[in-house]
Amino acid sequence: MTAFQIFLIAALAAVGVTLVALALRGAIGRVAALLWLAVVSAGIVFAVAPNLTTVIARAIGISRGTDLLLYLLVLVVLYGFLAIYLKLRRVRRELTLLVRELAIREASAGRGEPRGEVEPRGEVEPRGDREPGGGRTP
Amino acid sequence: MAETAVSIDRSVALGTWVVIPVFNEAVVIARVVRELREVFPNVVCVDDGSGDGSWEAVRAATPHALRHLVNRGQGAALQTGTAYALRRGAERIAHFDADGQHRVEDLARMVRCVADGDCDIALGDRFGGDVTRVPAGRRLLLRCAVAFHRVASGIALNDVHNGLRVLSRPAAERIELTADRMAHASEIIDLIARSGLRVRQVPVTIDYTDYSRAKGQHWTGGFRIMFHYLVGRALG
Structure with missing residues (x-):
């Protein structure tokens, strides 16, 4: 070894x-x-x-085990990038909604109007990945 | 400016809320807002996280000053101002650029179009009049954008990235911009094409100053916008 x-x-x-x-x-x-x-x-x-990879690779028509690993790696990295990109998009969207709501509330509060008098028009829709119980930390 | 030439019904002017996205425009914003407010009292400025004193200028210029604590882009700022104005009972929403390239009298004509019920959305069209006023490079870039949208959105417009727009309240409620950055101008065309709302293009004059041209898009920005737009469409 x-x-x-x-x-x-x-x-x-x-x-x-x-x-x-x-x-x-x-x-x-x-x-x-x-x-x-x-x-x-x-x-x-x-x-x-290490030779085990070559055995598996040969079985599915790839000559070398390292090639098999390389192909798998490419797939995994591509998927990883896509997943992170999608996640980032969603986080950016949520950040925008948050910044928007803050801006509107700050401007409304400045005029002595009651906060939250306006309903949030369903802009902040609940998401599947939120913790149960309104996303509050226990 | 020829504000004497602007005549508009008082109640129409009051029902129209003008939304200006502001990002580092401290030099010009006060004058732009002042000229607007002589005709349209309700001006909403959304400072998109400027770092140059724009916020102070905006706060002094209008009672409807909003601030993004973090820069979110022009599309996001427009949507913030629109949401605010709608909550305060706006009958019409106007989009206006902060750099002083638009004219108040053009806006007034567009507002009348929407207020009279001629259309749900009025879009500024810089190619509707004297085209020679548009710099040659700009003209080419914008013509490309127009051709692109004829294919991508299936809607034939003369001018697709003009910041001057007027939307009726129902139209503004139906069109929610989710493209935070510059691709919002493309997104809005898609939304309009799909909504079946009545659109009218109104010839407007863009005052190209050194300042507005410096702040405007470089031609490479067109590709960035197109990329953001296509990704947004592909991913929903």
């Missing part, structure tokens, strides 16, 4: 331990933790037996 293999296994194991700790504290969901653990475990298996 080479030094790099040992380093790789240790690093992946550290990630695995962190995932378990986060899941136990409830910082990440259990399903997500299990999925990530599966990825980390696969990483450890491939670090121990």
Whole structure:
């Protein structure tokens, strides 16, 4: 076993331990933790037996194991970028709605009008990813 | 300015709320607002997080001064001012640029179009009159934008990125801008095309000053706007 293999296994194991700790504290969901653990475990298996990737690659018509990993990496990175971009778009939209509401309230309050007299025309629609109970922290 | 030439019914003027998005326009905004308010008393300025004293100028110029604590872009500022004016009972919403490139008498003609019920939305059209007043580079860029929208939005307009617009209250309630930055001008055309609202293009004069041209879009900005617009359309 080479030094790099040992380093790789240790690093992946550290990630695995962190995932378990986060899941136990409830910082990440259990399903997500299990999925990530599966990825980390696969990483450890491939670090121990690098030739395994080539065996799998050959089975699906790719000549080298490293190529298989590269293709998968491209897919994962693309998906990751898209997911983060969409998330960012939504956050920007929500920031705009928040800044808008603040601006209108500040201007209305300046004239001594009661706050919140106007209903928010359904601009701030509830979202699926909000915590139950109106998004308040427990 | 020839404010003596502007004649408009008092109640029509009062029912019209003029929304001005302001971003770093401290040099000109006070004069622009003053000239507007001689005809249209209800002027809403939305300072979009300026860092040059625009906010102080705006607050001194109009009682309807709003401030975005964080810069959100011109489209976002317009929508903020529109939402505010609608909550305060505006019958019509006008969009007006802060840099002094628009004329109050043009706005008054457009307001009359909407107030008389000739249309739901009046759009300023800088190509409706003396085209030679538009700088050549600007003309080419805007013609490209027009051609683009003929395909993308399926609506044939003369001038698609003109900041001068008047919307009736029902039209303003139906058109909610979600493109925060400059692509709002493209978005609004889509929304108009889909809404079936009656549109009229009114010839207007743009006063191209060194100041307004410096603040205006560089031609590369056209591609950025197009990109934001297409992404917005693709993702909803």
